[in-house]
Amino acid sequence: MNLSYVEVNPSTPVKAVVIWLHGLGDSGHGFAPIVPELKLPDSLGVRFVFPHAPVRAVTVNNGMKMNAWYDIKSMDLENRADETGVLESAELLETLVSDEIARGVPCEKIVLAGFSQGG
Numbered sequence: 001m002n003l004s005y006v007e008v009n010p011s012t013p014v015k016a017v018v019i020w021l022h023g024l025g026d027s028g029h030g031f032a033p034i035v036p037e038l039k040l041p042d043s044l045g046v047r048f049v050f051p052h053a054p055v056r057a058v059t060v061n062n063g064m065k066m067n068a069w070y071d072i073k074s075m076d077l078e079n080r081a082d083e084t085g086v087l088e089s090a091e092l093l094e095t096l097v098s099d100e101i102a103r104g105v106p107c108e109k110i111v112l113a114g115f116s117q118g119g
Contacts, residue, residue, distance in 0.1 A: 003092045004028075005051040008035040015045030016109040017100045019093070021053070021118025025066040028052045031115065047105075051096060053118070056085065069117050 006028040022030045028050030035048050053067040060072045070085030093112070100110055 001054070001092065003051040003054075003096055005049050005096070006032045007050070008032055008048040010040075010042050010045050010047060012042045012045045014047045014103070014105060016111070017047045017049060017105050018111045018113055019049045019051065019096055019100075021051065021069065021093075021112070021114035022067070023114075023116030023118055024058065024068050024072070025061075027067050047100075049096065049100070051093070053089065054092070072117075 020031050022028060030050075032048070032050050040046055053069045055065050056068050056071060057063045057065050058068050058072055060075060068085070069089040071082035072080055073082055074080055097107070097110055097112075101107055
């Protein structure tokens with residue numbers, strides 16, 4: 001399985017990539033509108049990738065299925081995250097990073113950013 005995503009590309013050749021992860025229940029569309037507000041010069045060549053988390057049941061939300069990087073099993077911070085889901089999402093993101101490297105972006109020019117559960 002590969003992550004689908006929203007991409008915002010510069011009008012100049014890509015020199016760097018920001019992969020930006022959304023929060024619980026959102027999608028890659030949630031933060032894409034912020035790119036123009038950053039007013040980055042096109043000469044920087046920054047490509048933005050906003051992946052959509054897999055849809056999965058989230059225990060603390062009564063098992064409702066939604067975009068989530070991992071299940072939240074309880075509100076207890078010691079036992080909250082679904083380790084299997086975290087590792088699955090990490091693997092999907094590693095593939096996304098590898099794809100950007102294969103496109104010619106040096107790994108030191110790839111930034112992972114995130115909000116809430118995506119952080």
